[in-house]
Amino acid sequence: MSENKAASRYAKSIIDLSVENNSLEAVKSDMALVSKVIDENSQLEAILNNPIVPIDKKTGILMNLFEDKVSAITLSFMKLMVSKGRSEIVFSAAKQVVTQYNSIKGIVTAEVSSATALTETSRAEIIALVKKEIGANQVLLKEKVNEDLIGGFILKVGDKQFDASISSGLNKLKKEFAQGVV
Template identity: 35%
Template sequence: MQNPRLASRYAKSLVDLAVEKGQLEVVRADMQVLQQITKGNPDVVTLLKSPVIKPDKKQKILAAILEGKISNMTSMFIQLLVAKGRESNLPEITTEFARQYNVLNNISKVKITTAVPLDAAILSTIKQKVEAGSDKKIEMETAVEPDLIGGFVLETEDRLFDASILRDLKDIKKQFAQNIYTPNIK
């Protein structure tokens, strides 16, 4: 993140305005659209960061890209960013908006990484178990990493629970390397 303080301030302003106008869910959906666009299309990020392209041209291009996809409030917010020369921070602002939205609505993000994709029933059971141990609503994110061999890695905001076969194998390798049963001979 290039400028977390700036992103935090702009995101906070947008959250406050959206709450005041009763459009928080609409703006959240818009921010998710913007996040998908900036993550999925590096050309848009290059456009936002380009000092060569004039601000009025950037506004026209962004308006053409986002026409019918975002609300008027979010469109005006993007126009403000371009007018202030802060459009290059849009990807950071969308991420920070999502974080502040989650804090405001008492939502905790949980990421589970497994060696193979999980079916919906197992994922639902895991979500119920995690919610039972927390006073927050849980938003699950899944990832597949075949290197884990088996088991899973569960990441919350402040904890990491690694129950993977890969970690067990690394622990065993470490124990063999130390070989505490053989005295060191010099």
């Protein structure tokens, strides 16, 4: 079984368990924290991925790091994963929990690259557009400034992309001139 599939299955199981125990919000927050800590600490990730490090050592490290910061369900979940020899996918499973939670709640992440920083008005318009087109309940907007765009923006939501940049329009026009279409 691939790592992604296994991580996705573990994530689904903890989400199902947390729904039963009315603790979905807490588990999602816990997993966001776990994901952030592992992402920011390459040594922790290396320890979890190393098959030579004993299981009890990995469990001890995770318990010391998260015991007072996460719920009992999350702690038990991480202990179970490590005891089953799946410590290398704790990070992936934590990210999957957040992804699956967002899917359940209708939360989408949109990435916007624009030539200049977005104004509050344009930010609100983009969020409204994404909500309408995708049918999302909430939109998390990640903004990037890319001066190469000259003007306009590029919006990515999942595997869809909308390019309203001036540089893209100029490149398209350039190709049409080269092909003698215009």
